[in-house]
Amino acid sequence: MSTSIASRLKLVGAVAIAFACGLVFASGFDLTPFGYAQQARGLVRPASDVKAYTPPANVESLNASFVGIAEQVTPAVVSIEAERSEPRRVQRSPQRRQAPPGLEDFFQQFDPRQQEPMQSSGSGFIVSADGYILTNNHVVANFDRLRVRLTDNREFKARLIGRDSTTDVAVIKIDGASGLPVAALGSDDQTRVGEWVLAIGNPLGLEHTVTAGIISAKGRGTSDIDVLRNQYAISDFIQTDAAINPGNSGGPLVNIRGEVVGINSAIATRTGYYQGYGFAIPISLARDVMNDLIKHGRIRRAVIGVSISEVTAAVAAAAKLPEVSGVLVGGYTSDDSPARKAGLQEGDIILKADGKPAARVGALQRIIRSHEPGEVVELEVFRYGQRKTFKVKLAEAPSEPTQLASADRGDDDSAPSRGGTNASKLGITVEPVSAEFARQARVPEERRGLRVVDVDPQGTARQQFVPNGIDIIVEVIYPAPRRAIRTTDDLQGVLSKVRDGEYVSLLVYNAQTQSTRVVSLKVGAE
Template sequence: MKETIKKFLPYVAVGVLSGATVFGGIELTKEQNTASDTGYFSTVKDPQTQFVGMNMSGLGEDFTKAAKMTVPAVVTIKNYTNRTAGRSTEQDIFDYFFGNPRPQQRQKPDNMPSGMGSGVIISPDGYIISNNHVVAGANKLEVVLSNKKTYVATLVGTDPNTDISLLKIDEKGLPYLNFANSDLVEVGQWVLAVGNPLGLNSTATAGIISAKGRGIGILAQGSASNPIESFIQTDAAINMGNSGGALVNTNGDLIGINSAIASTTGYYQGYGFAVPSNLARKIVEDIKKFGIVQRGFLGVTSLDLSDAQQVSQYNQQFKANIKPGIGMYIRDVADNSGAEDAGLRSGDVITKIDNVTVSDFADLSLAVGSKRPGDAVNVTFLRNGKESTVRVVLKDQKGNTKVRTKADLTVSEKIGAEFQPLNESFKTRYGLNSGVLARGVVEGGEIAKIGIVDNYIVMEINGKPVNSQKDVDKILDGYTGNVQVKYVDEYGRIYTQGFKMPN
């Protein structure tokens, strides 16, 4: 027996020594880096691939720096909305003619927000950028800093076409983020998303840029009339509540405003989308300087050749023979537009704007939509297989090359809705002496805030009957006081609500 033990003693000793070495190595690694327990590979110049091990301190320091800069500059935004507050039902006249009645939803208490999102402080004097959908319809907006200090914010302006909003709080010396040049962002670049997802304040998640120039069709589903979608796509985890938060590079510079996710569940599944910082910056500069967003247009309707299904449908509808490919096929050119002035015509294929390749609609909408009326762009196009370039001076939708201010807005633009006359047979049938149908109600606009949506009937404004858009314009053009609106909802209930006429 003793001989047997002696025989195995060398192996036991080696085993104990090996175990001690491994244990010591693990403990040493823990001391060197407690931030990560995952190895990664790195390619070096020699050119061999080496196992770096568990030391990710360089990467950790980069994210630590970005997080320290970003978290204090990202805020929580609480949206207090109560669409039915203060409405008094006068009578039910249409006997549910708009459709079957729905059960009344229980209203939230006045001290409970209807929704919450995120925002980014972009100047030390309290300007905050967020999403339009975060602030839409708010009666009150409350901003909570990372240090828990709370403010009531002023909504300076919004733009549904880019899903950007600008708020202001009364404070100085605030931490803020600088805008980076989002045109320089590259696929594969490390990024950090910071916001307040699912009620978890000051949450940072890391990922990479997965793609650029993504159009996902989400803005067209809302109140955007001319959406600009050229999102930065990232796999950094983004959930409900992250909207309006920051997407930053490893230096802590702002490269995007987190806006949306692609998900079948409503929660993170690996696809998040952010408005590029260059576009977001242009929008807030317009709002601060002019009070409204300045938008340039080429003046064309186009077909995205990169969308084979769209091309096929077009060919079937118009019995055409257009081939899928790269670029934007011009279907029509608007009268008195910059495109018409420059000689562009139906059948041309736009391939570049200012020497930047236009592969699809997202590229075109960003390249043109980020410009102002009066700006000029160089448009490269194909005509009968030959490439040409022309200089196009952009105009607004009314054919003007000059920028507009709030004072230049129409009544409909100021209150966020247009109005269509009711036909006489409708009035007779339902016993109405007056009324106009609300159309194109803008989310977050004054009309929307008092509970009116598309197809509601406005009967009176400031006690005066209205039967056309001209009637509405006559009452409100130049008016600066409180506005009283009497209207009918989808169940035939009549309400009277008011708002302050925007300057």
């Protein structure tokens, strides 16, 4: 038995030695060269009878258009480097306390508690041969030194002409330059959803990058992209799926004719990088801001003096408006608001301005910004079943609106008690504003109504109120007549006369932002 095993082992050993010797012999004659699977020695001879695909003429034309646009516009796109000598902290803003889960990194750029960087970079584009450049406010704001680099690697010092935080537009200038390449400015009014666009800029340090996409939507508001803005902010962004990343800010969004239709400004992301959606400031707005900054050194923006928001299905139903369209008046921006003087009220829905439809916030803002302060506009308004017309003399908006500091509420009696009275028809729990809370939150006497201290997560109000006692119900606007709400009996008295399925409109004061809005709810709905 052992002799048989030994014989087999000798045979196996002999075969292995023979195989190894064969490999050595073959490699010596270069018959079996060692290498990676993807490597090949010598030249590969392609088959001569295989023809390349010939795309349709329209595809070739589109390809040529992209190439031509890139070659024409890219020389006018610049890289901007901004520096500051000393670190700076900005004032704390009450408008955002916590970022949604997964968005903490993205919102750090808006967190005033964070120390601002001493360096920043972005993009811009030249709009005049003598060196005027359009870019974003957030690229150059609060920096001491600006340097601009062109595609031919020439570098220039630049100075700030002016900037506007409400539109995120800034103008800088290269001094002593002439004959610079210029980007042609188009008209975003004529652009349509679905049109091709190119985004050009310097994302992630990759200079002069060109990406392509389409216009995905127009008239996007600040609430759509969740960017921190003040009460005078313009809500009229162009949405695109052309890739936009950090560093693209300030670069042009260009149509198929090589005309700039927007300034790339923001992205919707959970990572801080491109995830499919980018937003650009319409060039018509940017052009107006630029002209004001160059001519006056500041923005002269006409306003009607109200806080506004989009009309929802609930708002339209409560107002008995046949279609879900228009702009909801949520409150006044000041005691001397032009709209207030003209007779507009909270809860009114603006349908037209100057005879032109105002279907969305962005549409109304476009109409108003075409006027100068002091001019008069006619507003057509829908007020709970009635159409009314008002003539409003426009005021000038402050160039840098003041942000109100939040009160330090601590952990004392100002915190909601979680007791209160359950307004079950609305799915909320309310309690009167205490003297302590009113003092700490600086709540005006006329705003001391009922604090919303809890919200039913399954109720209709779950997306309308902040359940931490910051929202205060101060008036019932509808059903008529309007009446102030000071006690739980006041609210229950109104609700007792409203049947399930009907709507109620409330004027709500936010103690944190010190502003009002209108909330419309379906009573007794699940």
